[in-house]
Amino acid sequence: MYIKNKDKGVILISVLLIVLVLSAIAMSIGSNFLLAFKRSVYQDLESNSLELFHNIESISIKRIEEKNRFGSQILTKEDPLFKDAFYYEHPSGQLFAQLSDASNCLNINSIVSLSNNNYIPNPKGIAAFKKLLILKEFDERNIDSLLDQMIDWIDVDNQPRGSGLEDYFYTGPLHKPQQYTSKRLFYDLSELKNLPAISYFDWKKLKENICVVPFAGMSKVNINLLNEADYEVLTAVLPNISINDAKLIISNTPKDGYIDIRQLMQDFPSIDFTNSNASIFFTSNLFLLKSEIIKDELKVSAESVIYLENNRTGYIISRSYNGL
Known part of the structure; x- marks a missing residue:
């Protein structure tokens, strides 16, 4: 059968259009499949990582408890508890975890102490902070204002301190967002941004050098x-020493640590060393666990603070999770 040149052109264009449409459909299906596959990988990693992080927390708590099974132990930088990192190959990815001391900072909740069901100013904690x-090199007047507002944020009364603020301010029409003071200890550093x-x-x-532990009273610092x-x-903990004194003490601390005061x-x-604004310790009851899971180019991480109560029982007092 003879086909005219004009008809040949129409057929060719039709075929090309069909191929183009089919290619677009195939690309769309492929793109949707790839997106669904990636979403599935993300979801698997997200869900599995939470379980893995909880497992590594349990393992770390057991290691800490085992270390102190026969009583409080001297802890130094060379202790296997800190030196030995945890590594594990898992179908969900490579798991890394590392324990470190979490007491080399001032607890902002140490500015108060608990008395008769109320939080009152703690002079030594205030002095250290x-x-x-x-x-x-912050301005002293601004420091005093911040301290007063921190204490008013924690205490249960509604009586403002000299430079403090209570509910009347935070619930007023000029404050956004309107809120009440927490009337509890700080749980996270970001809460300071409310002030x-x-x-x-x-x-x-x-x-830098400050942290949040949900306990009032003196900070505890392991000098080792x-x-x-x-x-x-x-320097903040020991009120009568200079910066050079502090550097000298730290640089000359023995590798195996000090045993006692x-x-x-x-x-x-x-x-x-007896006149201090915090408790000088030679062991630790506060630990930071950093964990991460790496799968191909994906990474999730978590940080957990572990508290060892009475040198016997460890538990998590705070946890943060950085997902995909």
């Missing part, structure tokens, strides 16, 4: 685990 911020005085501080600089970068913490005083007889 104030000295730390002065060392960071107007925080605007006077460089947030990145402020949060302080690094050179922690000299400001030690008497041994520390023998090495530094000119320094008064």
Whole structure:
């Protein structure tokens, strides 16, 4: 059968259009399949990672409890508890975990102590926090305002301190968002951003060397685990020493650590370790667990703070999760 040239052109164009449509459909199906596959991988990693992180928390708590099974143990930077990282190959990905000491910081809740079901100012905790911020070269008046607002945020009464603020301010028409003071301890550093005085501080600089542990009273610092970068913490804890004194103590701490305060005083007889704004310890009851799972180019991570109560029972007091 003879086909005219004009008809040949129509047929060719029709075939090309059909091929183009089929290609578009195939690409759409392929793209949707790839998207569904990636979503499935993400969901599997997300769900499995939570279970794996909980498992590694349990393993870490058991390691800490085993370390202290026969009583409180001296902990140093060379202890296997900190030196031995955890690595495990799992179908969901490669799991990495590392324990470290979490007491080389000042607990912001140490500015109060609990008395008669109310949180009242703790002079030593306030002195340590104030000295730390002065060392960071923040203005003293702004520091005082921040401290007053922190205490008012925690205490259960509605009586504002000198530079403090209570519910009347936070629920007022000019404050956004309207809210009430927590009347409890801080659970996360980000809660400080609720306080107007925080605007006077460089947030990145402020949060160095401070932390949140949901307990009032004196901070506890393990002097054996302080690094050179922690000299400001030690200077804030010991009110009668200079920055150079703090650096000298940290740099000359024996590799196997100090056993007690008497041994520390023998090495530094000119320094008064008894008059401190925090408890000087040679062991730790607060630990930071950092975990991450890597699957191909995907990564999820978590941070957990473990508290060892009475040197016997460990449990999680805070947890943060960074998903995909």
